[in-house]
Amino acid sequence: MSRIRVAVVSFMALVFAAMSHAADPAPTGGPGWTGITNPEDVIAARQELMEHAELLMEPIDTITVEEVKNTDQLRTNAEAIAAMLAALPHLFPPTTNLFDPQAQEPKTLALPAIWQNFDSFYKLAAAASSAAEAMSETHGKQQLRAASLRLRASCEACHTLFLRPYKAPEVQKSDYEFDFESVLGEK
Ligand code: HEC
Numbered sequence: 001m002s003r004i005r006v007a008v009v010s011f012m013a014l015v016f017a018a019m020s021h022a023a024d025p026a027p028t029g030g031p032g033w034t035g036i037t038n039p040e041d042v043i044a045a046r047q048e049l050m051e052h053a054e055l056l057m058e059p060i061d062t063i064t065v066e067e068v069k070n071t072d073q074l075r076t077n078a079e080a081i082a083a084m085l086a087a088l089p090h091l092f093p094p095t096t097n098l099f100d101p102q103a104q105e106p107k108t109l110a111l112p113a114i115w116q117n118f119d120s121f122y123k124l125a126a127a128a129s130s131a132a133e134a135m136s137e138t139h140g141k142q143q144l145r146a147a148s149l150r151l152r153a154s155c156e157a158c159h160t161l162f163l164r165p166y167k168a169p170e171v172q173k174s175d176y177e178f179d180f181e182s183v184l185g186e187k
Pocket of ligand 1: 047050124156
């Protein structure tokens, strides 16, 4: 090979290497790539994590309308929430982008926008985790109340963009054509 051809070939090799990197090849699924082997378990894990964050938030939300008490408990809850929110964004491998807008009960409520704006999603998770961490280090009733509002706002900031908005079940035609009389045995 001439020296020029060697140079051209190695340049092309570099271009291809760069391209294949840009195409973001998926890992092939060795042990531990649970997003590939068990995507539905990953979805179930993040939903469970969110539901328990909600349970821990209950006493924290309460202090915005009631007197602040059990301040140690409030701080402990906030600390647990901070750890949960630090883990949260790692439970969204692209294989779990499975939202189905047609489904009555979609298996995930996580919107595809997450993977189109993963940077924002990741930053919102970190911001929410910091808000929880900050509350866990807060003393004073007024200060705790303010910290609890910031924490709740940080949950909502992510949900507004990336969680399917709540939709009341639609009334089906069969619902209002339902024959009550025949069921109740009336003539
Ligand atoms: C960075 C984004 C983000 C943050 C921050 C966040 N969530 Fe979520 N949350 C989600 C997504 C995405 C889902 C949908 C998960 C799915 O269905 O796969 C969700 C779902 C939920 C659900 C519904 C779970 C279910 O399966 O029905 C609850 C409840 C919830 N979150 C509570 C919270 C609370 C409380 C906080 C704050 C302490 C919080 N979330 C912070 C993104 C977030």
